[in-house]
Amino acid sequence: MLIFSILLFPKSLTVLGNDTIGYLALLAGVLSLFSLANIFISVPVQTYIQKETPDEYMSRVFSLVSMISRGGMPLDALVYGICS
Structure with a gap:
């Protein structure tokens, strides 16, 4: 979450370059981690609800x-x- 927040600051946009492939790849990697975390949270919760x-x-x-x-x-x- 912290890395994603830092990526949105205007200063980090100027340092990394707003329209560069590196910035896009870094942002995609962070968003992929969010998706992975969502899977590891939502699947066990739904499984617990189904069992109970x-x-x-x-x-x-x-x-x-x-x-x-x-x-x-x-x-x-x-x-x-x-x-x-």
């Missing part, structure tokens, strides 16, 4: 989890927009 939820409530629980996670996206965008 009775079969008759499975669709209700997963629809609620999906609604909460997708419902938070506009709030995240709002917070990001205010902070940047």
Whole structure:
């Protein structure tokens, strides 16, 4: 997270070059690490929910989890927009 934040500062953009392949590769590498971390977190959480939820409530629980996670996206965008 810290590396990604540093990559967005204007000073780091000028040091690394805004439109260079190196900056793009570094940014892609950091975003790949984010995706990998997301996999290592979301898969065990979903597995735990599946194991602990009775079969008759499975669709209700997963629809609620999906609604909460997708419902938070506009709030995240709002917070990001205010902070940047």
